[in-house]
Amino acid sequence: MRRMIAGAALGLMSLAGAAAAEEYPERPIMMMVSYGAGGATDFQARIVTMTSGNEDALGMPIAIINKPGAGGRVGWNWFATQADPDGYTLAAYNVPHFIAQSIKGGVEYSTDSFEPIANWGADPAVFVVGADSEFNSMEDVVAFAKENPGKLTVSGAGLFVGHHIAALQIDKAAGTKMAYIPTKGGGAAAMKAVIAGEVLGGINNLSDAFRAQEAGNVKILGVADLERNAFLPDVPTMMEQGLDVDNSSVNFRGVMVPKGTSPEIIEKLSATVPEMFANSRVAKKMEAGGSPMHIMTRDEVIEMWAQRQQTLNELLAGL
């Protein structure tokens, strides 16, 4: 008897859940971005969510809330511990950042704390040098680094972000030891260090480096991705230049919800959100801003997270 009541209760609950999911969303949704207003993640998040109020998308607008600090840790800590898993609180993720941070510890989240919904962008890390630098290919860079161990200064946006991962991978692949200089103030400060000649080279976002190259300030020597990028068809990948560097450092950006969100809501979101990203208005704005798009479904993201977790575990084990 007790079992029957429990079963009935469970059935009722799942019914209620399904009903709630059918009506979902009935009020505006909030999306947390763990970087400040004006940053690349914030900027892209605002573009890709701008059509969510349309009837064919979620039918409700998504409002962006910024919780910046400590390289994203503040926002993701908040999301893992305090956000309600009711489907009305989404967050933007940055891979490999949050996975690398969770491996290094000191934070309250890991890949198990979140449920991915969909991926909208992939911004590969690129190797840049000043416009008047004597380096013209990764070969020159590696040769210099081999001759002068520890002397090749390379700027990047911080420790355990995509830029740092790319530097570690280059070191591992070429057997070099570069002096990685994390800057405060993100990719912009790291780029400034390259342009001003404070460092010999830098690792930066493809989108920012593309703009800096257009402005005639830097040369881009290599892309840390599996294929060449549509924005930079002439720049070879690291692999083409003989460095075994895969796409582990590519900065994937997408949407996730906290663990514990009802499966119905996750299903609804993961069906609608990728289509929302595919909207032509979104694509036009993203391209105009020099932001590479890469739409992935929930299943693809789950697989990508698992791969990253494994690669980063190995890469960061020795640090």
Add this chain to the structure above:
Amino acid sequence: MEFIYYFGDVFTPLSFMLLLGGTIGGLILGATPGLSPTMAVALLIPFTFQLEAAQGLILLGAAYTSTVAGGAVSAILLKIPGAPANIATTLDGHTMAKQGQGARALQLSFLASAVGGIFGVLLLIFLTPVLAQWALAFGPSHLFWLAILGVTVIGTLDSASVVKGLLSGCIGLWLATIGFDDIMGAQRFIFHPALGGGINIIAALIGLFAIPQVLTMFAKGRHNTGAEVIEVQRHSILEAFRELFSRTRALSIGTLTGSIIGLIPGVGGQIAGLVAYDQTKKFSSEKDKFGTGHSEGVIAAESANNAMVGPSLVPLLTLSIPGSPTAAVLLGGLLIHGIFPGSDLFDNHPDVAWTFINSMLIGQVLMCIFGLYVAGLAARVAQVPQSVMAAIVLSLSVFGAYSVQGSMGDVYVMACLGIGMFFLERFGFSAAPLVLGLILGPIAEANFIQGGMIADASVGKASYFLTGGLNLFLIAVVLASIAYSVWMELRSRRYTTKEEAQA
């Protein structure tokens, strides 16, 4: 002279409407505690999605200019600096308002803002290529020395004694270490999740300046309300003009300091006002009047923080590097229309570039006109009875601190710092040096670590930090500043007895 050719674009009906709207809206947003210029511009970005590139930037440019100036309103009338740029304005501005001279303080601040602002934009127009090189010249070692220069100012800034000034500066430096360290990711003094991101500077500003004042008002109790209703003096705009131009020293020091410091990426906006205030004080013949409602203080601080607006955009417009958070938001406004700052902007979209710059020029004038118009009305705030005023300032403080990041954590931080500051003030400590420590701490630390890492990989720390023309120049200025403070301290000891110094 290319910019004159594009002046017409600013005066088309829609553009001018946007300019007016941006200016008035910016003044209101700027006067609201907690809404910094960065936030105001970020709030306006979605509106520019629907506009043409040039028109969108007119809106953003006008809003940026006028929010910086609008911050003076709450700084003067309520002693809540809306942004770090307005800290120095509270020092003399609020004292003037308490003496019934709020109208005069506001008029002077808007006029000084306009003069500084126009100078800054003209620098942007005529000297951009030269200035871009200058902005790049500041590497980690130079920024480190610049921050140390700021630290030497702490002792002499608005304190009864140098020792107390330095002590409160140290408290600020300590507060600045709270949170995840930005470079290494180490956790320091995080006792509560709200502190993970460190102490938010705007929440701290509101707490340190506004809350002690609220507590003082409450502490007085109800018995003397009505007894000290301040008579708000009217002040003619013409007289404000005359006064401004008789204070040429404050005006020119403020404008020049603001333009030079505004140019340096990552530092500029936050300390321009304070450094200009301190420099003006040192060169003034009426040093003792600073802090007691002296108009030179307001003029220097406000001309500096608006002069910084134009030059702070140089790294963005020429090198595509946003040098300040506000510039980063403006970059988003450009990218959304597919325009890349840098040579692309001036070569292929000169209409956008120059219309944007022109709109900031005209925005300064409009901002000044509207500011002067409201100054007389706004100054009546001082007539509100203290008990009511305390409630208003307290609720605005809570609202302001909450709205920075939509987080109650910032409100708790504001309240704790405010209560702490209330007691510190009883012992003769002052908030301005503490805030300066809070701002400069991270700049000095991050640049020292970063410079140290570069130095270790190249020439070694000693030669990296201690050689090179700019390093030596900055070190010399630091030493001069310390020597000056010591000399002033000794001189004032000779002329004042111990009892007077303590009073």
